[in-house]
Amino acid sequence: MRIFSFTMVLLLIISLCSCSSPVTETAGDQKVTLALNWLPEAEHGGFYAALLNGDYKKEGLEVEILPGGPDSPVIQRVATGRVDFGISNADRILLGRAQQAPVVGVFAPLQHSPRCIVVHKSSGIESFDQLKNVTLAMSDAPAFSHYLREKLPLEGVKIVRSTGSLSQFLQDPAFAQQGYVFSEPIVAQKQGIETNSLLLSELGFDPYSSVLIVSEKTLSEQPELVEKFVRASMAGWKTYLENSDTVHEYIQTINPEMPRDVLDGGMEALRKLCRNADGEFTGEMDPERWKTLSSQMEELKLIETGLYKKAYVNLSGPSE
Template sequence: MQSPIHFSHARASELTRAWLSVGCLLLFVVPGCSQRTENKSSDATDESATNVSVQLNWYPEVEHGGVYQSVVDGTYESLGLRVSIQPGGRATQVASELATARSQFAITNADDVVLARSQGADVVAVMAAVQDHPRCILVRADSGVERLDDLSGLTLQRQAGRAFLAFLEQGGYLEDVRQVPYHNSIAAMVTDPKIAVQAYSVAEPLIAEQQGLEVRTLMVSELGWNPYSSVLVTTGGMIRESPEIVREMVAGTVAGWKAFLKNPEKANAAILKANQHGMTKEALQFGAEQMIPLAMPSGNPDEVGTMSAERWEMLVSQMAELELVEADSVKSEDCFTTEFLPSVK
């Protein structure tokens, strides 16, 4: 049976809807820490530890590896945090979780932070684990397509409304490309070399290989659309009212990602146990390997977690130009802060 890891990239559109469904909940943000302890991912017994909940934007996968790592190796616990990981899914309302303080932190993508803020959500990125976004277009090696500007004449299976599609369309990369719904599977590629699918480089290439297909992975980030991913976010209220908790959470998550990228075995075992949606050990190992150059493009571990004003300014500008947000509705400096990052002075 084909591994359901290919479902992971439906989460982007689901998360966008989740951000935009906050509505009046945004008026009632409650800073501070939840005492909710169900589904705890730590066996910590220190009564002085602070309960912290992290809402995932999808089912547990390698994109959440650093969080799981710091739970299983005790890093969060050593910092005085008892961390509960809340798995996501198709109907996860991440913004509501933050707005009502049921979760104090969440994992998402940078473009979703911009979308959330454009709708009035008090969402702030505090670290970015993945520097180069894993978004790609997957084509068969015998398709004749070697670059993203060679897609003319193909049929692209995609989820309509995604920001990367608007970017590709504006750049002319999808001219004469027939766009059809993406059904969370690469099955159509098996019989038709003229089918391309939206994908993540940490997942679908392995699925193709397992089905005997030789494929080519075309990274969208190489064209200039490169929002941070696996971004740890919280609320402005949390930053103002509980800065030390934010600082410890960021420190623990950065440390977790660095450890995960060195040896993901224990975290992957925890992810596999928590996933419950057909995830495999092989898929997690492949994904973890692919994460290394995405999280550390320069090969320097100190790059993990970092963010720059220039990258956020570019993203906000791109999204305004693509008419995904209204011009001047979002200030890039409000989308993130580097004050809690261990490597930033």
């Protein structure tokens, strides 16, 4: 659901378009814009932490964070140079490049996808092979929905278009909903509904999420800027994972319809997704993970072979 109303979206876009660092600015700092993929919430916490803690300023950057919303064209805005950096997911990066949008992932705070299918606990559904005889609200946009349809028989499942609202889910125990583990399950619990979350990563579809992206042009012509921004963002995320209080207080001032307990619960859900196999937070991307994702999307005939090789770069760590 990622809580929103269209009125709220419009008001927030107006109010947040000038959401720059609360830290005192210094003449000579390089102005930089970061476009979010949604309204400010837990998945953006590390970037706001870097803003609030002065990590960007320490690198000589004056950062303005721009809000997203439904169908935010982040890939296009970054590719065309309307913004310097953006937030997207690995599968969307590949889809963008397939449509001639030369964007590159440079930092992945979420090592695992938070996307899930939310079901009522009372349904008894605990795994994807038990996902039967329900109405499933799901987007038809690539790539996760295509993968789900391809991999599961979906016996007795009626698929309807997701509206982003949880209202029908809350009323119908035989209703399932696409979502994110840091949002919909927590909101449902607030309404007294116990849920199970079926993570898409458990089905084998696990694109890096909340990936920091930049255009090939910026990466080529301003590599020091990209390194500074990644370094500061990394510091912000490490701080956020340790203590999110200040960030959540700030997010509520700019997104007042986001409940504090949803932010706090979302943070706990995200914490598990930010660690690599060794339990460390690095933000690095594994070439094999990109190769696997690319192969999955090639099988679905969404992209051409080998497109992933220029879709990401590790500023530290292995790249292919």
